[in-house]
Amino acid sequence: MTTTNALNENINTWISQINKEYKAAVSVDCVIFGYDENDLHVLLLKSDMPPFEGKYSLVGDLVTPNETLDESAERVLFQRTGLKDVFLEQVKTFSDVDRHPLGRVITTAYYSLVKLNPELFKIQEGNSKLKWKKVAKVGELAFDHNSILENCLTQLRYRLRDKPIGFKLLPKKFSLKQLQNLYEKVLDIELDKRNFRRKLKALDLLVDLNENQSDVNHRPAKLYSFDQEKYERKRKKGFNFEL
Amino acid sequence: MTTTNALNENINTWISQINKEYKAAVSVDCVIFGYDENDLHVLLLKSDMPPFEGKYSLVGDLVTPNETLDESAERVLFQRTGLKDVFLEQVKTFSDVDRHPLGRVITTAYYSLVKLNPELFKIQEGNSKLKWKKVAKVGELAFDHNSILENCLTQLRYRLRDKPIGFKLLPKKFSLKQLQNLYEKVLDIELDKRNFRRKLKALDLLVDLNENQSDVNHRPAKLYSFDQEKYERKRKKGFNFEL
């Protein structure tokens, strides 16, 4: 009942197929999430490709013959933002036959996390087609990019509960309030202040910097930083983040 | 500071790149997990491709111009096993530049879950190069397939705790012991019988068939089946599996 014999699995078939038409353009698309301590944003680019002229799209590019997908995503991120060594995670590969108007383009989606500081915010100024949009207010995007964005957002939310990646969206020094805000904003939930703080204390991954906020017209908050090395040590001993 | 101006993001660049060398062969590789109520197996194929002659590899194929990756994975699964409508999940895309000896082949990994019955076991007989190997005893595979297998196994274990997919590895009617065995074997953990049963009762997703095992030389176990529709209804109400 199996159809094994119908298959020709020898090398020559592969060689001829690879060299003929069995090739596709391959791209990466990056969902670059930026957090400015108020809203989660995503970096978009105004498209000039028919039939999507004027619509926004994610930033992406074709994968060159001598780079991996990871490298390609890093390159795209660097070319668009000037940032290196940024968190990037592969999410899913999208392959609908008609997803791209110029022909078959199979694309792999990545998301990345950056702190949105004023300098980064500027990349959308001038004649640039780049735009930081609030994720909650993204409208219809070009290609299948709404679907890609949705998948990446789901993945981000999943990971945020699972791994300590939230810190990548905050400055090195932050208050517990800032951290809680981040979780509330990105996950779109409300958290109890006291329970949140207790849980974080129990995780024992923050360093108390013995510094305070300044220039705030209320009691200044204590500042903390995330201890990546401590986390790695704990993780290796079988510890799990689980917020 | 941004390098936006160095980018040429207009259509003509795309068209010329797509039509020139910016193409790659694209394939799928399927980690077909089979469970025989004792061990988790994976379907492998003896390779004849230098330099991997004689080594086993996962089953896979090039993606044809008119099919999606999902469809391609379904096709591979059907061609190798004769099975349709089987659980398949995309895991990750692998893109090391030198991962394939015949040139650049970017591959997307899927895993799938099948019940290993005697009929399915037969596909490795005769002159077939197919082989069901115990996952625990898989040696060195061709290409980067050890890495792919590992990623898929991790994903399977993750999902097993998260979504009710374990039932796909069992016959329609099963005992609670069979179910517990499955979890223990695949996750490589030990579970407490009473706690396991209590938890499953609490999830309220099994149908008591009011049938018993027969022809066993001990007290026969009650048989249950998984209620997919009940699960979907619960899931839509915000219920989570979480074993």
Next chain:
DNA sequence: CCAAAAGTGTTTGTAATACACCCATGG
């Protein structure tokens, strides 16, 4: 009646939740 696996409750510890008041600072 023996072997082999099925089936069943209770106790104890730990983590999640809910909740309200005082504190420090800038203006």
Next chain:
DNA sequence: CCATGGGTGTATTACAAACACTTTTGG
């Protein structure tokens, strides 16, 4: 001295974990 957000503890409840004996069947 007032407005603003920062910071803290306790009581209750739900869930996880540990654990041992009786029941049913086939041989």
